[in-house]
Amino acid sequence: MELILAPLAEITSTEFRKLCYEGGADRCYSEMISAKALTLKNKKTFKTASVDTSEPKTFIQFFGSDPEIIKDAVSKVLENTTPYGIDINAGCPVKKVVKQGAGSALMDDPAKLGAIVKAVRSVTQLPLSVKIRKGFKTPNYLKCALVSQENGADELIIHPRLRTEMFSGLSDYKVSLDLAKVLDIPVIHSGDIRCAEDLEKFEGSGVKGAMIGRGVLGAPWIFDILKKRTVEKERKRDMMIKHFLFYVFHKDKKWAHTMMRRHASWYSSGKNGSAEFRNAVFRPEKTVEDTVKDIKNFFKIKL
Numbered sequence: 001m002e003l004i005l006a007p008l009a010e011i012t013s014t015e016f017r018k019l020c021y022e023g024g025a026d027r028c029y030s031e032m033i034s035a036k037a038l039t040l041k042n043k044k045t046f047k048t049a050s051v052d053t054s055e056p057k058t059f060i061q062f063f064g065s066d067p068e069i070i071k072d073a074v075s076k077v078l079e080n081t082t083p084y085g086i087d088i089n090a091g092c093p094v095k096k097v098v099k100q101g102a103g104s105a106l107m108d109d110p111a112k113l114g115a116i117v118k119a120v121r122s123v124t125q126l127p128l129s130v131k132i133r134k135g136f137k138t139p140n141y142l143k144c145a146l147v148s149q150e151n152g153a154d155e156l157i158i159h160p161r162l163r164t165e166m167f168s169g170l171s172d173y174k175v176s177l178d179l180a181k182v183l184d185i186p187v188i189h190s191g192d193i194r195c196a197e198d199l200e201k202f203e204g205s206g207v208k209g210a211m212i213g214r215g216v217l218g219a220p221w222i223f224d225i226l227k228k229r230t231v232e233k234e235r236k237r238d239m240m241i242k243h244f245l246f247y248v249f250h251k252d253k254k255w256a257h258t259m260m261r262r263h264a265s266w267y268s269s270g271k272n273g274s275a276e277f278r279n280a281v282f283r284p285e286k287t288v289e290d291t292v293k294d295i296k297n298f299f300k301i302k303l
């Protein structure tokens with residue numbers, strides 16, 4: 001089964017994706033990119049929408065509500081960078097996105113979802129996936145999946161929770177199994193994959209791949225673990241140090257400090273004294289230097 005890094009806003013940047021490939025990911029997704037911001041030529045958004053040539057199989061994910069705008073955004077991005085594939089976000093539950101008629105709001109407007117898929121298909125022959133939820137308030141994943149397939153999607157990714165469920169409870173993996181029986185295109189499941197046993201329910205089914213989202217935080221080596229490969233303590237440590245060093249030497253100190261704090265708190269999870277460490281690291285008065293010192297002491301490493 002193909003193991004894929006899920007799109008995670010403000011997390012699945014180039015450097016994080018590279019770390020995940022090192023940790024065994026077969027494919028990675030960028031964070032969601034605003035089609036509107038791209039057409040307004042937002043420089044930062046263009047940078048976020050770029051893929052490094054060393055990345056073997058990275059999809060760029062777009063969100064928006066206007067087929068023409070998404071089409072233009074995809075065309076513009078493809079002039080600058082070469083992803084392996086393109087993805088359309090029809091699952092984001094965040095108010096700011098839903099209010100624009102984008103993300104999971106598209107689940108309530110299958111005709112518009114179809115028009116978006118068709119528009120994107122018309123400007124690229126790259127692999128095209130569509131990421132949906134189970135529905136907005138009520139399940140209508142089948143309709144949305146079929147519309148995506150009919151309009152040219154090559155793959156369907158499902159996070160089987162309603163928008164109203166946000167991230168609560170467990171995702172309904174049976175929906176992924178059902179979809180795989182009905183669709184002609186491959187289905188990828190996204191939701192609550194944390195250990196190899198979580199993948200067993202898909203064995204012998206048509207589900208072709210699984211995405212890992214929250215399970216990757218503080219564990220970019222999770223893909224190898226899911227593949228039942230041994231991951232030595234030393235290797236985990238080396239990957240974590242490499243990750244921190246990326247931020248230590250980053251030009252944008254403010255951004256790097258925020259990211260370092262977040263990732264440090266995830267890496268500390270489950271370790272002795274992690275709650276105190278997290279409290280210390282997130283104190284607003286802390287400088288980058290303080291955070292580096294806290295990290296060195298807590299993880300007993302040199303940076």
Ligand SMILES: Cc1cc2nc3c(=O)[nH]c(=O)nc-3n(C[C@H](O)[C@H](O)[C@H](O)COP(=O)(O)O)c2cc1C
Nearest residue numbers: 006007008009031032159190191192193212213214
């Ligand atoms: C912090 C965070 C950011 C996310 N950002 C995105 C995003 O940009 N695009 C998207 O399609 N899904 C996004 N998701 C949803 C995940 O891709 C995934 O479908 C969901 O978290 C369920 O998988 P998991 O249980 O493995 O985390 C996000 C989830 C989280 C927790």
